[in-house]
Amino acid sequence: MILGLPKKTLMIIGVVAAVVVIYALGQKGQADAQGSPTGCKVSVTADVLNARETAAGNGKVVGKYLRGAEFDAQPVVQNGFRKIADGKWVADSFVTPVSGAKC
Structure with missing residues (x-):
């Protein structure tokens, strides 16, 4: 007996706790896009993607993202x-x- 409980009871409590934690972590992963303030989250498909200060190809570069980077949009x-x-x-x-994502 540990903590005044039989080992079998402690094992059952441990398994239930593990299932709850795994479920919660899975829900967090599924909610990432919905957790975005706008509901829109994107992933970069280019090797390097420039972020510009305006919606034009000649706008000043203000950041860079690598392939696979994910961010809110x-x-x-x-x-x-x-x-x-x-x-x-x-x-x-x-x-x-x-x-x-809802983009």
């Missing part, structure tokens, strides 16, 4: 560029919404 597309934040746009053709 806005559901706004203008001139082929997706808004990801104020003063930050990326070419929409080089990002794809992650599973469950």
Whole structure:
């Protein structure tokens, strides 16, 4: 007996606790896109993606993302560029919404 409980009871409690933790972690992974403030989350498909300060190819580069990077975005597309934040746009053709995203 441990803590005044039979070993079998402690084992059952441990298994139930493990199942709850695994379930909670699985739900967190599924809710990532919905957890985005906008519900829109995208993944980079280019080797390197420039973020620009305007929705134009000649806008000043204000950041870079590598292939596979995931980040929150806005559901706004203008001139082929997706808004990801104020003063930050990326070419929409080089990002794809992650599973469950509402872009």
